[in-house]
Structure formats: structure tokens, C-alpha cells
Amino acid sequence: MSSETQKILTTDGIPLEVSLRKAEKKNKIKAFLLVCPLLFFIIITYIFPIGEMFSRSIDDRMITNMLPKTFKSMETWDGKELPPEEVFASFLADFRALAKKKEHGKLGQRLNKEKNGFNTILKKLWRKMKKFEDGNAKEQIMEIHKRFRDVKYWQAIKRTAPPFTMAKYLKGMDMYYDEDGNVTQVEEDRRIHRILWLRTLEVAFFVTLFCFLMGYPIAHLLATLPMKYSNLLMICVLLPFWTSLLVRTASWMILLQQQGIVNDFFVFIGLVTDDNRPEMMFNKTGTYVAMTQILLPFMVLPLYSVMKTISPSLMRAGKSLGGTPFVAFWKIYFPLTIPGIGAGCLLVFILAIGYYITPALVGGASGTLISNQIAYHMKATLDWSFASAMGLMLLTGVLVVYWIYNKLVGIDNIKLG
Numbered sequence: 001m002s003s004e005t006q007k008i009l010t011t012d013g014i015p016l017e018v019s020l021r022k023a024e025k026k027n028k029i030k031a032f033l034l035v036c037p038l039l040f041f042i043i044i045t046y047i048f049p050i051g052e053m054f055s056r057s058i059d060d061r062m063i064t065n066m067l068p069k070t071f072k073s074m075e076t077w078d079g080k081e082l083p084p085e086e087v088f089a090s091f092l093a094d095f096r097a098l099a100k101k102k103e104h105g106k107l108g109q110r111l112n113k114e115k116n117g118f119n120t121i122l123k124k125l126w127r128k129m130k131k132f133e134d135g136n137a138k139e140q141i142m143e144i145h146k147r148f149r150d151v152k153y154w155q156a157i158k159r160t161a162p163p164f165t166m167a168k169y170l171k172g173m174d175m176y177y178d179e180d181g182n183v184t185q186v187e188e189d190r191r192i193h194r195i196l197w198l199r200t201l202e203v204a205f206f207v208t209l210f211c212f213l214m215g216y217p218i219a220h221l222l223a224t225l226p227m228k229y230s231n232l233l234m235i236c237v238l239l240p241f242w243t244s245l246l247v248r249t250a251s252w253m254i255l256l257q258q259q260g261i262v263n264d265f266f267v268f269i270g271l272v273t274d275d276n277r278p279e280m281m282f283n284k285t286g287t288y289v290a291m292t293q294i295l296l297p298f299m300v301l302p303l304y305s306v307m308k309t310i311s312p313s314l315m316r317a318g319k320s321l322g323g324t325p326f327v328a329f330w331k332i333y334f335p336l337t338i339p340g341i342g343a344g345c346l347l348v349f350i351l352a353i354g355y356y357i358t359p360a361l362v363g364g365a366s367g368t369l370i371s372n373q374i375a376y377h378m379k380a381t382l383d384w385s386f387a388s389a390m391g392l393m394l395l396t397g398v399l400v401v402y403w404i405y406n407k408l409v410g411i412d413n414i415k416l417g
Helices: 016-058 061-066 068-076 085-100 104-114 118-131 137-144 151-159 167-171 193-224 227-242 245-256 261-268 284-307 313-320 325-336 338-353 357-363 370-379 384-408
Strands: 175-177 183-185
Touching: 016 167, 016 384, 061 068, 061 104, 068 085, 068 151, 085 104, 085 118, 085 137, 104 118, 104 151, 118 137, 118 151, 167 175, 167 384, 193 227, 193 284, 193 338, 193 370, 227 284, 245 261, 245 284, 245 357, 284 338, 284 357, 313 325, 325 338, 338 384, 357 370, 370 384
Parallel strands: none
Antiparallel strands: 175 183
């Protein structure tokens, strides 16, 4: 019997193997179509914004497009002495073209971020260049301001020649490119961003620790109480979600101020004197207290959902085998709650590391985190490229924490119930 006649056919006369392949292909297409809305949502709301942030953080084509002749003439300049006449003439021609389009102000603002004082001398150049004569561009420009005779200002222009740069990421770590193109640290009294990064990690770590120390017994109580009492206590845990974050933060500002209720209570019980009230506002103390209270439910809920699945008979069995209550808890109960601990700690830490409103209102100068610095550059300095770079650095830090947790504990051990 030939191989053709041995094939199993469907009722339509199609080989069964071919029919199964078609059915499997249709199922895959249906599954993909079902996932498509979610895929498009992720691409539009997550992938595209991150890609836009990355391109904005490294894009330095604005000056390249504004000064094309200048950068062309700078290709042969070694950058050690003042540039030759050709560079000055090209710069003047580019600047006049920008002035006609009324875009010279943008150039001054951008170069001022590279070297302080650029905006001032370019404004003066714009006012004086109408009286310039043909030729001798170098001499006429240098007569306007002494900074034009400083080679560092021309070196700053040359450094902006590449259309893409990592300077913003270096700035986020208090470093920069020097005149020779080497990576150099800024002066010690100007290294503020490293302090902010370390402070952000410190605050996120301690808030996570405080939430764990407070949330674990609360979750255990929720899991062991009778249902009618457990539901009532659960309402108390969820109650902060029904109140605006801004309202809760403002409430802590009222409670923690020196003439607030908390300080009044300390004075009443004799813990402190009236003229020696502790300062709990506009510092790390206020930040810790407010953020711990706000993020506590995110620790309690994962712990409770895991503890609820642990049978009470396990603890009784441990005690019946000779273990003390503490030994039975530590050897039996606590290891079973590790998946909930991992989920709660990871969730609280990631939320805390990017918190913005509470540190801004309660923390003051000593409680400022990196997220507040990002917002400052977005709204005050309008340096969106630097804000984008720091935002991506923060995102990278969160992914690193996630990767470390996966390596040490295993992401498969995270459970929410």
C-alpha cells in the first residue's frame, strides 16, 4: 500500500496533519488578536515614552543644526588655542542666520548649560553685530566681551559638535567631559546628585524596613482573627486608599509640626519640654513617618494573602513536637511567609524609590529625593533632556533591584495569595 493511501483524511478529504496545522495556526492567530489590545497599550504607554526619553536624553542635534558652518570649520581646529578667523566668521554667519529666524535665544540658553555666561555674551553679540564691518570677524567679536577671548568658551562649542552625547548621564553622576574629552568629576562642593541617589536608596530601604516591621504583625493578626473582626480590621487597613494622597500628606504636616498634636502629646506625657520640642517636619523624620504610613497597606496586603493560606495546625504541630512558640514560629511559620515578604518588600521599595509628593511637602531640603530633582528640571530649568536622563537612570536602578532580587530569592517565590 502506497504512503498516499496510508494518510488519515478528515471528512472533507484533507489530510489530518494538514488540518491540524491549520487549526493550530488559527488558534495562534486568535490568541494573538486577543493579546493585541494589551500589546498596543504597552507599546503606546510604556515602550514609546521610554524610547522618547532615551532619545531626548542623548540628542544634542539642536546646536549641530544651528551652527553647521561653525562645526564644519572647527574640524581642523585642535582646540588648544583660540580658533582661527575662519571659525569666527562661520560662527558669525550662523548666528546672523539664527537672528533672522529669531532663534538666537535658544542657542544662548542651550550653550549656557554647557558653559555659564554664554547667554549674556550672545545677547551682547546680537545687539552689537549690526555695526560690524565686513571681514575681521575674529577681532570684532572679541572686542564685544572678554569671554570671547577665553578659549574655554570655544571649546564648549566644539564639545557639542557630536549629534548624540552621554553628557547628561555623566551630569547625573556629578561628572562631565573636560576640555580634552576626558570624563572628570565636578568640584566636591557641587556633587549633589550622588548625595540624592544615596539618600533616595536610604529612604526607600528604611521605609521598606519600617513597613515590614509594622505590617508583619498586622497581617498576622488579620490572618488569625475570626472573620468578623478580621474584616473590620481590614477596613482600617484599606481606609487610607479612600483618602487623597495629598490630603494624607497635608495631615501629617499638621500633626508633625512643632506646635502640632504629636509634639503636644510628647509635652503632655513629659517626654520633652515645651521649649525643646523636636523638629519632625522638613527633614528625614517626617519623610519616614509619612511615607511609612502611606505605603503600609502595600506591605500588609501581600503578607495577609499568603498568611491566610497557612494552616493553624502547623504551629500546633510544631509546639506538640517540643518546640517553643518562638521556635515553632521561626522554623515553621516564618519560612512559609517569605513569598509574601518578598512581594511586599519589592512592591514598597519600588514605590518608595520613585516617590515625589510626600518628600516634596514633608521632607524639605534634607528630605529631597531624586524624583524631586527630576521634577525641578522639568518645571523650573526646563532641561528636559537632563530630566529624561535621570528618569532613565532611576528606571535602570529599579530594574537592577528587580534583577538582584531574582538572583538572590527568585522571582518565582513572589506570591500574592
